[in-house]
Amino acid sequence: MKFERVFAVAQREWREILRDRIYFLLAFLLPVMLMLVFGYGMSQDVENIAFAVVDEDRTPVSRDYAHHFIESRYFSFQGYLPSANAADRLLAERKLRVVIVIGPRFEQQLLAGRSGQVQTLIDGTFTSSTRIIQAYVEAINLAASTGIQTGYLARRVGLPPERAAGLLHPVVLDVRYLYNQEVRSIWSVAPGLIMMILMLVPPLLMALSVVREKETGAIYNVCTSTITRAEFLTGKLLPSVTISAINAGILWLLATLYFHTPFKGSLLFFAFATLLYILCTTGLGLLISLLVSTQQAAMIISLVLSIIVSIQFSGLITPVSSLSGGNYAIAHAFPAMYYNAVAKGAFLKAVGLDVLWPELLLFVFYATAVFFLCYLVFHKRTRT
């Protein structure tokens, strides 16, 4: 392989990219757009839940209970409502997601050592966030209830509060969140998005490149020249890989600086793994480009393939372990799933080569295999 000839092809390809304004825009704008759209679109954080309180008791104890919710960082207090009827309409209008109705004689009941009645009305339209809201409400209610009970025992039996707490809840669960200490959705989404976008855009850009020459007939110049197959393919790959590597850098900056996702692992390891992954996905695009004869077909095939693989079979939304038979096999046949583990590992888990070396080895093998396949498929002498 002669480097000058590879370089010549690459340079020519690069010029073509620069001159095609739409393509150039697509190459750099599309990844950023996808990152922003999906970054916001896939964040499932349940926060700023609009809620109101109907206080039928109006006592210090009931106000204190309401305050437990008002002070929570998940809820956004919209005010007190006069009656449950007013709440109905506001829930129907979607002005409120949650209404807490504190029953009459709340304070009286609790002071007498009986149970105080509260009702929480939750808008169940969005089932997944409703589940989270239920969990928030239960946790806050438990804390408030425990507070009341501790005070009661202290008054009645004269137990010191710490002792009373031990009596009431002898077993305490300390939860330690690993990898995503603040349980922020975007922290888990951003690394997955880098995987998805680098599966989507490089093949799309690459898929058009050889087909374009086939459509214009410029491919015959290549066929009649002295350049070898491997030189031509490498020259074609280089500019696309370079563009995608720059994009990967931009995506990494977006994830860390704009979405504030922590990056705990080794940047060198991540950069190296990302480059290998880009080689794999760009190679897939090249393969598509060699196999089809029109730009339309190349675009559609590469888009459909990458969307399906990166969204359904990569662990982005559903974990790969929960896929069944055939789907499980498909997931393992593409690099997206492995890179998902690499990105999550490097961003959140601070793991590197020591844990993820099999994935890296796989990328090397995969890229080589794809390139070899391209080499086999591409012929300078076209079949007639």
Added chain:
Amino acid sequence: MSPPATRTVALAQVWLRQIAVLSLKEIRQLLRDRALFIYTVYIFTANIIIAAGGANNELRDAVLRVHDADQSHASRDLIYRFQQPRFRLAGEVGSAAEALRLLDRGEAQMILEVPSGFAESLRRQQLVHVQALIDTSQANTGYLASSYAARIVARYSEDWVERNIIRAGGDPRQMPAIRNELRVWYNPGLNNTWFNTISELLTMVTVACILLPAAAMIREKERGTLEQLLVSPLTPLQIMLSKLLSMMLVMLCGTTVAVFGIMMPFYGVPFVGSVPLFFALTALYAFTNAGLGLAAATFARNSAQVGLVVLLMVMPIVMLSGTWTPMESMPPWLRALMYLSPLRHYIEIAYGILLRGAGFGILWNSVLPMAAIGVALFALGLVRFRRQFV
């Protein structure tokens, strides 16, 4: 009637009949375009069924491993309360280091650590801490895991409390407690399929409303038949209206099949509100989006490009309008921007009518902005179309 008035009526009749004939032609053409027709049938039928079984953010079979340093009857009692379907007990780990390694490799989602002396402390009525290490690299299921774990531990705790209170000289029946009764409205059983199928329907209605008119227009453009239409007595407005009306009809048929043929009979999705209101507003939504589709057709040269342009338009609209993710968690500037998305308003309308039985009195502040956006978009489509062809 005076002669000029009769003449106006007659002209209007001709004008309308022209649109009707042209609309019929569009529907025939769609029926003959096999690929697009199959796709249209697919998105309103099989696709809805697939979505029904789709992702739900429930916690299911979370892999749990235990580090039980106590090995007592009490600790085992606690551990065996972590049961399916939420958790799947996958055995014990020997050490804390091994636990971390399993979490790193993703082979466990949660580790429960019971300290030694657990049973002893319980017996002595001392506070005992149990630790849960939870992998939150999937944020929401991680939070749910911690919430369910806390619930299980609290219940376990309660079983000890009663005994403790008696020992402390209290009466377990004489304890204050706040009973918070959670009532979920509009979807009391928290049935995921309701949400999944409705959201998918809204997504697909959006796709159809943009793609179908765009495809109808690009077909003429590709084949050069648009010139024929333009030299005919038809005005650009008539050409656009006929494409809009015919595709709106197709989309409404699809919605009818999806709602009455699939979602209600098979998944029990309720239809609380008024059926005519729902379809009237869905038609209005189709009008709102058709302008976008027709504009997309003016940007593209062939059907593959129009597919790409539509994809680029639909993606942000669907992702950011609150179809699949709650709007509350988005930053204020984005929420303000998405006020311009017709889908954002249509979501309020569709969920409002289907699940909450909302009438026009509640929905008007979604309907008005949607109609306004629709008029603006249709004008945009018309302007683009005129500039390109007339």
